[in-house]
Amino acid sequence: MSDSKDYYEILGVDRDADARTIKRSFLKKARQVHPDVSDDPDAEGKFKELNEAYSVLSDEQKRANYDRYGTADGPMGGGYVDFSDIFGGMGVDDIFSSFFGGAGGGRGGSQQRRAGRDMAISLSISLEEAASGCKKTISFDRLAPCEDCGGSGAAEGAREVECSRCHGTGYVTTYQRSIFGQVQSSSPCPDCQGEGTVIDHPCDMCDGQGRTPTHEKIDIDIPAGIATGRQLRVRGYGEAGFRGASCGDLIVTIQVTEHARFTRSGDDLLCEAHVSIAQAALGCEIEVDGILEGERVQVSVPAGTQFGDVVTQDGYGMPRSGAGSSKVRGRLLVRVLVDVPTKLNxxxxxxxxxxxxxxxxxxxxxxxxxxxxxxxxxxxxx
Known part of the structure; x- marks a missing residue:
């Protein structure tokens, strides 16, 4: 983010404007400069600048950093980090293109199903967090139900009426001459986007769609024992449906980062421990750190252990995921490394x-x- 830009001036709001005012002003300006609806050759640059301003001022933490330090990243130039680690899913440009050019926008976009689509993001967690389970705050952008009209798309006192162009069918028929004669084709009605009805007085905030681009933050519970590739489904937090239709789901794909000491294999954990040649020859008891916070594991090294031998300790691996099984854990596999002294007294x-x-x-x-x-x-x- 550039600290030379005045985001409040770009959005046309006062510095004490509330979130609702900021969003309303942004949507109003976005309708004017979005490349899908504007003929201005600089529309793409203006929209990116507008979106940059909104992405900062619509986020409480980024806005606080911007107000205090002049940058959304805070005093250290990167002090604010989303927990979401967003990869994939609908990008901001996709969301706004859908909003301005999609169903119900009145801009002649292609027909989309009424129900909202699922969205997908990726979330990285540590192996310790995967072992103990945790709660994470994730942030993402989506088309959410409009706050002004409650998702209906209608202004106060408005109602749905039959589309005068398609007479309620949702489709229009066109005829074209070809070498084979007259060809008839049907396509979704551009006025009602295939719904068969229009709203006589659409909501000013969402332009009759019943949904608006929004920056969301939600808490999700990560179960103990979760592994890379596991998907968590958050019901109702995907793309909002058109004019009150059901929302899609948010699908969170988990990525467990590699650990410095432990290697995971299913529910088992492999680590290494050093012993002296005397301990390996005579046998000993050693203590190693477990994966859970503060956990210490007693490991018996049998006499005659060779370099690279693996000692198994049951019940100290990863919790087994699944209903009622989080207290059941896999094995801790300790690979014994025998240290040969380099200097003897x-x-x-x-x-x-x-x-x-x-x-x-x-x-x-x-x-x-x-x-x-x-x-x-x-x-x-x-």
Whole structure:
């Protein structure tokens, strides 16, 4: 966002204007400059500027940042981040093109079904959030039921009347001459967009559609154990239907980000833990961090464990998704890494040499008494 632009001036509203006033002014100006309805060669640039202003002033957090710092991103140049991580779905330009050129807009657009379409977005969450479940606030743009007319598309006291052009059929018939003779074709009525009725006094806010472009924020619950690719359906938060018809749904596709320590395989989690050669040879108990906050897991490493062996601990993996199963968890798989020391003090070297001798192992070098004395002095100095 550029801090050289006065968004209030672009929208033609006072700095203390409420959300309703901002939206009404935006829609009024958008109808004048949108490329689908304007002959102005600069219409596309003007609409983008208008939409930029509205996208800031219609969002409480962005507007607060803009009022205080002159930029929607806040003082750090990126301090505000939507939780939605929106990828895909209808873009803002698609939404407004649908509004100005679609069913009920009175602009001669193509026929669309009355019910609203489903919309889709993608939401990224951490593996910890997937393990524990969480609530997320998502933000997105959509055609929502008009607040002024309650979605009916009619101004106060208005009513639906039969379309005079198609006489209520919703279709008009045209005739064209061709080499095969006269060809008859039917198409949706451009006046009523195939509805068969028109509103004698349409709502000023939505131009008779019963829906307006809106920036939404909603909270959704993410169940524990959810995996990448799982879709959550939020009923009624897709595109609003035409003149009071049902809304579509919002479909949220979950993306679980990769974790620094854990690798997920279904309901199982794989991590790594380091042990010494003595612990691997003799066996030991170690403690590792679990995926849930504050969780510590006791893991038994059996004697004779080799580098790369995997120790399994049941009940400390990911919760199993599904009704009534969130308390049932998969396995924690701990891959054991045996650390070979790179520097030995005199006592450690002597112990290992005795071990090698008892095992009948040949070692590359046995230190003399003088070497051991020097090592002992080095250890005292360290």
């Amino acid at each position: 005199a006592a450690q070297r002597e112990a290992l040499e005795r071990f090698a001798e008892a095992s009948g192992d040949d070692v590359a070098h046995k230190k003399s008494v003088g070497d051991r004395i020097r090592d002992a002095i080095d250890d005292m100095l360290d």
